[in-house]
Amino acid sequence: MKDPLLCVHNLTKTFSGCGSPVIRDVSFCVYPGEVLTLVGPSGCGKTTTLRTIMGFEHADRGEVKHGDEVLQSGVKFVPPEQRKIGFVFQDYALFPHLSVLQNVMFGIRGVPRARKRAIATEVLWMIGLAGLEDRRPHDLSGGQQQRVALARAIAPGSRVVLLDEPFSSLDPDTRHTIRGEVRMLAERAKMAVVLVTHDQEEALSTADRLAVMRDGVIEQIGPPEFVYNHPANRFVAQFLGRTNLIECRAEGGVGDTPLGKIDLGREVDGAVTLSLRPEHLELHKPIEGRPVGKVIAREFKGHDMTYHVRLGSAEYLVQTDAGCGFKVGDEATLCPRMPAAIVDDSGAGPVKNVRLPLA
């Protein structure tokens, strides 16, 4: 595997006046061409992580490495201006007294002015802003401002770019386009991108890898599909989308749930909590010998449909395609389409035959 471009190890930061750390032992590496997304509810420490990597905040302890260069360790602290890392702010922070071109040229240093101009023009062209060089930031639309901020961050040739909630103030269409552009840019220029967002959908669709944070700690890190389908705990399961949490007993890798027996994908015995995504369940006409529930509500959402089904004392969510014919009041059997994910096995017996996450 290639060498990582950015490595963060055991990063911990406490703000003066607050007792507990805002981020605690945060560790990850980002590789060339990769987009790592930090996602979590507001106040979970994701922005602080980013600002600490940049050097805007001093970490209490931990290490930050850019390639082979140590930016931060026990005694060493490289000031932000020497870190050669690009940073895109949530509010873009474009210099209002400079034109678009001057903004992009601002960080290009150590070359003649004509060369600076040429580099900046090229970056602007690459990012689709050719022709806007002489505009002032406040004459641009939100999407254009976002692109200028991005261009300014990468123009000095930084191979590591940090983006702090960069799309939060854009309309959905623009957001979608720019997201794609960021990914393409990362791949093409072999940059390592760390992107912070509180929007789980954005996180899932943008990331090559996803790190879910809560209370200053990374709860799980891995490819989005894996983290979505195999959440490590209840929080990750619920934060990344709707899910059915089921407490049950497991025996020999099979859970005995109110829905019937469900494959758990690994050997486990004892009390466990399962997560079953609504789209991993199917609705069937009542099947002999299997528990039968009752449809109590349905939400039509255009491209699909969500059913609320009461079974016993609990209520389950099932996502089907929009053409599903069940109506409120109908009886139905719920069938899982794939193994459930175990989100809590603290009540289970000794772990056997653990399947390692692919991350």
Added chain:
Amino acid sequence: MAAPALVCAVAVLLPLGYLVVRSLGADAGEVGRVVFRWQSVVQLSNTLLLCAGVVVVTTVTALPAAWLTSRTDLPMKRFFAIALVLPLAIPGYLMAYTLLSLGGDYGAAFHITGVSVPRLGGYVGSLVALSVYNFPYMLLNLRAGLGAYDTSLEEVARSLGHRPGRVFFSVVLPQLRPAILAGTLLVSLHVISDFGVVSLMRYETFSYALYQAYQGAYGTRGAAPIALIMMALAGVFIVAELMMLRRVVLTRAGAGQARVRRPLRLRRWAWPALVFVSVLVLVGVVLPVLTIVYGAWGVEMGSQWRSLRGAVVDSLSVSAPAAVVATGLALPIAYMARRYPSRWSAGLERLGFLGYATPPLAFALGLLVITLRVVPGLYQTAFVLVYAYSLHFLAEAVGPIRAGLFAANPRLEEASRALGYGPMSTFARVTLPLLRPGLIVSLSLVFLSSMKELPLSMLLAPPGFETLSMNIWQYTEDAMYASAAPYALVVLGVSGLFVGVLVFNERRIS
């Protein structure tokens, strides 16, 4: 980072403290005799009477004026909104000059119309002149109050069955109380500090008495005790203001933005309203401007030209450095208060305002005494005058820079750091360019204020050094109104520019 504000506070307090220590230490008995005598009681009651009178007159005129120009469909509302602030451009001593040169048997009014109007003087003259000058301060406070408050409360009162007239007293007025109090304190401080008006009108308040004592046989020793009383009185007002300011939280409680309100239709009251505001503009702006222009018109300039030029040069030579020094001091103070907001830094920023609140004559006297005793080399030099100007007008420099710092948000500085520039070059390349408009406004405000300053100049000007305002004062004092007119015209122009910059700056920010 706290250093600059502390330095400024110390620079103001040191001479004052020295004055207190010296005069108390030297001869406490004599101080006691000067302070506790019948004359002091007269001076105190005169000062307080004048304060009360000016506060009442300005409130009674500014409240309807503020309401008419902000909440009704008054004809030419935008014009009056600005015109009513223009008396700011007439320093008190110019208004006093106007009133004195206008009235009497040989006054300008008699020359023009053939009708002699009484010459105002004493309490009434001081009251009118100071009310005209302070009217805009009260008006601006009230207008800010009227603008900030929430009209839906008014609508709630209407919906609960109160008639508009009662709503004004039951809802509007209580909400305006902080604005009225703030205006009252500001106006009172101005009245206590005023020297030009009361001296020309010969109304014995503390500042006039202080000047007379200083000119008298005992010099600084005679004046010092009066300065102590003045400081104590101003201190009471400053402390009161600080306590009031802490409670001024006027924001709407609860979610949602207050809606844009519909102006009240005046209908048949439009004419009386128009007459009312017109009279205010006439008295506060048109009358003094016409009187001064008329006075300057008839002057034979030949002999006076050189002396006028000398006064302009003298004024310039201290005002320009004062503007630079004050802006230089204001920059770190404003920067710190904005970037490291805390109770502490807000308090420090307010310390920077101390020079403005201190009665200038007391401050000047302190400076005189301390230079005489401690650094005689600086005694009666232009340096001391620059020192006094810059600290006195520091507050005017802090405001615009603060506003400019709101534009230069800290993210921009971080962006520059991320792009490879260290703290110093970031300041030079990002912060300073963004602050430039604010800095220019600060420079102009302090410069123009210094150009028309009177009391500090009266006590601190080096021998042979005569500013524009000192000339006006002297000629008016000697009843040589025609000779004062050209100087008055120049000061009027300077003041006009000052208000122009102020209004322009308000526009720019909003």
